[in-house]
Amino acid sequence: MIKTFLTQSLAIIVIALQSLKCLPTQAESISHSNSFPNDKIIYFLAQQRKNATAEVRSFFETGRLRSQDRILFQRPPSDVIPVQSQANAWQFVIFREGNSSFWMPPGILSQETVNLNTSLGVLSFRTLASNAEDRRYVVAYAESLTQEQLQNREVLFRAIVQKLAPNSEFTLKDDRAIAIKEFPGREITFESGEEIIVMRVYLVEQQVYALGVRYPKNNPLPRQTRAFLNAFELLEKS
Structure with missing residues (x-):
């Protein structure tokens, strides 16, 4: 039985925040010692409340914001958008240093x-x-x-997947080529008797992006999983 997705699939150890009350109450950066050394790396710009409004309904159907909605969320008029202390809302996040944005499902957030x-x-x-x-x-x-890492993207993907692969309780169920814009990637699915892990890895110029979800077979929530994976987007470099 896998204990956590990060420790056994991404080999990533997270530092748990004490609670969502630790999050900022406006669109400001999150700073954590021994975590992100540079300031203003992550921004929480918006959230999708439990009762989805019509203007962002397309996100939950496709995992993509319409162009007019994207402007609404990336350019909030007041730059002050409250973050609820309870983990019942989707958070819109920008990795500014990583030139990417995504929607993070409800839960206790951690970073490292x-x-x-x-x-x-x-x-x-x-x-x-x-x-x-x-x-x-x-x-x-x-x-x-x-x-050396950039010389052959398929070799790079294999090297990453070898380190991200979960333990022997999981078997490889799917491995297919994907892309984001013109940049190549892989989607890998692992399955055990009780859980499924889906990971996507992209090579974008000199950066590698990885995202994934671990969920139980008896409660897959496919629309939520699809929305999370499809919502990842690259930002235009300033």
């Missing part, structure tokens, strides 16, 4: 920087995870890859 020692050398991932009672969601990115 983790070094993944692959056959091609060390990859330093910055991670953010949402921890719920029976499932976990994680988004991570690593930058400043070496020339």
